[in-house]
Amino acid sequence: MAASGPVERLQQLENIEKEIINTIQCAGKALEELAKEKPQMKAVETQTTNFIKTLESLEQGLMKQINYLTQVSTGQPHEGSCYAAQKDLLMAYHRKAHVQSRLEELEKLLTEQKPRHLMLTKSYSLPPMPHHGSTQ
Secondary structure (H helix, E strand, O other), X not given: OOOXXXXXXHXXXXXXXXXXXXXXXXXXXXXXXXXXXXXXXXXXXXXXXXXXXXXXXXXXXXXXXXHHHHHHOOOOOOOOOOHHHHHHHHHHHHHHHHHHHHHHHXXXXXXXXXXXXXXXXXXXXXXXXXXXXXXX
């Protein structure tokens, strides 16, 4: 598939969307005919044939899009693609969020341990009292 710009890609996807609608309509018409009390087999065959043709066309279009996406999503530089840069940015956001949550957990642990830590610090950092054990 030749390289195409984003506008052309969007147009191709829009055409695929139209083919999906057309495929569903063909299937619906065939089922509608079969649901009748006396279905006309010629109409059922025609709608089934239309369904199969549109389904094959749809499959080809989707395969082209999937092949394109596998080429541009490898992280390798690709003309007109910013996927790798977007992926790097997203991963950076995830790493930032992870670090932030870990820091919040550590801060929470620190605040829970702070009173005990201060008591230990005070008991070791204060000079000994002259009359140890007496109350004043």
